[in-house]
Amino acid sequence: MGACLALCSVASCASCLCGSAPCILCGCCPSSNNSTITRLVFSFFLLLGTMVSVIMILPGMETQLRKIPGFCQGGTSIPGIENQVNCDVILGYKSVYRMCFAMTCFFFLFFAIMIGVRSSKDLRASIQNGFWFFKFLILIGITVGAFFIPDGTFHTVWFYFGVIGSFIFIIIQLTLLIDFAHSWNKMWLENAENSNNKCWFAGLMSFTVLHYALAIAAVVLFYVYYTQPDDCTEHKVFISLNLIFCVIISIISILPKIQEVQPHSGLLQASVISLYTMYVTWSAMTNNPNQKCNPSLLSLVANISTSPPTDSSSGVVQLWDAQSIVGLIIFLFCTLYASIRSSSNTQVNKLMQTEEGHGTAGEDGVQRAVDNEEDRVTYSYSFFHLHLCLASLYIMMTLTNWYQPDTKTQSMGSSMPAVWVKISSSWLGLGLFLWTLIAPLLFPNRDFS
Template sequence: MWTSAQAGVNVTETNMNIPKEEKVSIGNICKASCLCGSAPCLLCGCCPSSYNSTVTRLLFSFFLLLGTLVSVIMILPGMETQLRKIPGFCQGGTTIPGVENHVNCDVIVGYKSVYRMCFAMACFFFLFSAIMIRVKSSKDPRAAIQNGFWFFKFLILVGITVGAFFIPDGTFHDVWFYFGIVGSFMFILIQLILLIDFAHSWNEVWMRNAEEGNSKCWFSGLLFFTILHYALAFAAIVLFYLYYTKPDNCTEHKFFISFNLILCVIISVLSILPKVQDASPQSGLLQSSIITMYTMYVTWSAMTNNPNRECNPSLLSLVSNISTTEAMPTSSPGMVQWWDAQGIVGLVIFLFCTFYASIRSSSNAQVNRLMQTEEGKGTVGGEEVGKDGLRRVVDNEEDGVTYNYSFFHFHLLLASLYIMMTLTNWYKPDTTTQAMQSTMPAVWVKISSSWLSLGLYLWTLVAPVIFPNRDFN
C-alpha cells in the first residue's frame, strides 16, 4: 500500500539494487501517482533534492508562465491572419464547402485573448487563494490539494480558460481593465518588496563572505554594483529630462522625475545614517541603489503611458528618423504593440520576481512580515533515502508552512493582472472603435505606486529606530 509520502518519490536507480522488473513496476506506480501525488514526484531523476514547498511554488509559477506564453503568442501581429487561413475555422475566413465557420477569431487573438487568458488565470489563483486560507501545516487536508493533484489542476485551468473565451464582449474588457489597473498597482508594490528582500539577502551574503574570506574582493564587488546601479539611475534621469520633457510642456513629467529623484536621495542618505545602521545593520547603499534604479524604471514606465505624444516619444523615434506619430500608430483591433522596451523590461522584471518568489528563503524579518511569509519555521532537513533505497524529497512543512499558501496564490493572481496590463501596454480598450488608447489613469497608478514603494522601503529603514523595543532582526 503506497502512502502519500511514497507518492512523492523522486526515483533514482543508482542507489539501489532492485530487479529490473520491480524497477519498472515502481516507476509505473510513481507515474500514475503523480496525477494525485505530491509535487516532488514530478521531479526527474537528475534533479537535485528539494523541499516540497519549493517545488510546489515552482509548479504554480510554471502555470502562470505557461499562460503568459500563450498570451504572448496570441497577441503577436499576424496571428489572426494565420488563423483565418485554416479552412473551416474562423468566421469570415477560408471555408470548406458544407462546413460553417463558427469560431470568432477576433476574440482569440489580440488584446481580447490576453484579457480572457489572464481572466482565467486570475480566477484559477483566486480559487486556490480562497481554499488555502489559514492552512498552518502539511497535516491540514487542504495541504494535499496544494502540493498534489497537478493533472487535475491543469484540467481546471484549461476549463476556466475555455469558458473565458465564451464571455460576451459587452463591457467585459472595460470593467476588467480597471481590475487590471488595481491589481497591477498592488503587484508593483510586491515587486518592490521582493526586490528589497533580494537586496537585503545579497548584501547579507556578500558581507558574510567578506568576513569569512577575501574581504577586499567581496567589498570591492559590493562597491562596484552599488556604483553601477546609481550610475544607471543617474543616466536614466538625464535621458528622461532630455527626451521626456519640453521647455514649455510636459510639466507632469518634470515633476515626476524631480520628485522621485529627491525621494531616492533621501532614502540613500537615511540608509547610511549612524542611528539607522545601529538599529538595522543589514541596511546599506546597495539596497538603496537597487530601489533607486527600480524607481527610475517605474517612472519611465509611467511616462510611456502619457497620451501626449509630444511628451512620450517612442524609443524607435529616438534612434531613427521616424516621427513619433509614425513610430506609435493607433492600435488597431486585435493588435497591440507590447514589444517595445517598456513592455520587455516589465516582463523581465516580472519573470525575475516570480522566480524569486518561488525559491525565496529569506532571513529578513521585516520583509517576511510584509510578504506574509514564515520562512524557516518548517522542518529543516535534506535528502532522505527510504529502506527501499528510493530518494525522497523532504516534507518541510509538518510543523508549519514555510510560506502563506493563500497569499502566494493572491500574489500570482495579481501577477496575472500585471501581465495583462503589460502585454496591452496599459492601454484602455475603446468599446466603440475596438481600439486601444493610452490613458492618464495608468500614468498616475504607476507613479503613485512608485511613491508608495519608496514609502515601504523608507519604513524598513526607520521602523527599527522609531520602535527600538520591537524585534526587527
C-alpha cells in the first residue's frame, strides 16, 4: 500500500487532502473498501506518533542535542544565542507522556464526534473519511500545545490514566488475538477439508506444538529466574495460577460438548492465548520493584546490575528491554489487524462492535476504494477511535516500561500497581476466551455461528 501511494502524483494527492478516503488510492492500488482505508490512515497517525516517541526516548539523543550550540537550556552555547529548548521535556519519558497525551486527546476528540454515526450518509461520516490534511494539522497543534504543559503533577496523574487505559487496551488486544486465532484455525481447517491436503493439518499441529513448547519453556524460565526459595511469593502464585488456567482452557477447548457447538474450536486458539498469557505474566513480573525477584535480561546474560540505569541529572531512564520490544511488536500486529479485519466470528464482532462487510465492483468490473457503508457502517466509528485512544496510552506505558514517575526526584521506577494491572488483565482475558468457548453451550437458542 505504501509503495502504491508513492506512485501517485503529487497533484493527485494534493487534490485529495480535503476529500474522502477513496481519493487516497490511485488506479495502480489494489481494490479496497472505504472503511478499510480510513482505518489504515488513522492507524498511520498513531504509528507516526509512536515513531516520534521512540526517537525521543532513544538512548543518547539528549547528549547529542546538548552538543548543538544554543539549542538546549543549560547546554553548550555560543555568545549572543540563548538556550531556548528544555531538552529535559522534549526528550525522555516526559516527551513520551506529552506525545501520547496529544494522541489520546486527538482520538478522544473523534470518539466524541463520531458517537451515533450509523451510515456514510451522516454528515459526520465525511469528517471520518476525509479532511486528512486538517486532521494532521489538528494533531500537530495538540502536540505542540502538550509540550507547554508544566511538569507539576502532570506526569503522576497521567501515569494513572495510562495504567487504566492500558488495562482496557490489553483486553481489546487479547480480543483481537482471540479473533485472529479463531479465524486462522477456521481458514486452515476449511482449506484442509476442501483440498484434502494434509499439509494444512500438519501446519496447524506444528504451530500448536510450537506455541505450547514456547509457553512451557517460559514457565520453566520464570520459576528459575523470577522466583527465590525464600522470596517472590507473588511470582510463584502468578506463574502457577496462569499455568493452571491455561491447562483448563486447553482441556475445555477440545471437550466433545464444546466441539458440538464450536466445530472450529481447537488447541490452536488455546495455544495462542496460553503463549500470550505467559508474555503478560512475564511483563508483569518485570515491573516488580523487588529487584531480587526481577532480574533484568542483561543481568541474566552478562551478570549486569539489575537496577534500571538512569541519568541522575535529567531523570531519563534507559527503558529499552526485551518485554517492551515484544509488546511493541504485538501492538503493531494488533493495530494493523484491527484496521483490515473483516471477521466472520459473531461473538468477537459484537465485542469489537464490527460486522462483516464487502465492497462492490465498479462499472468496469474492477473493485476500487468504494463506499461500502451507505446502508450501515461496517464498524463503530466511535469505538474504533476509543480503541486508538487506549492504544496511545498503552504505547506510553510500554515505551516507559510502566515505570512510575517520581516528581520529587524527577526519576522513574517500578511499581506494584503496574504488576497487578497486567496480571488481572491476563485473568480477565483468559475468562473472555473461556466465554467464547462456552457461550454457545450456555445459550443454545442464540446465534453464535
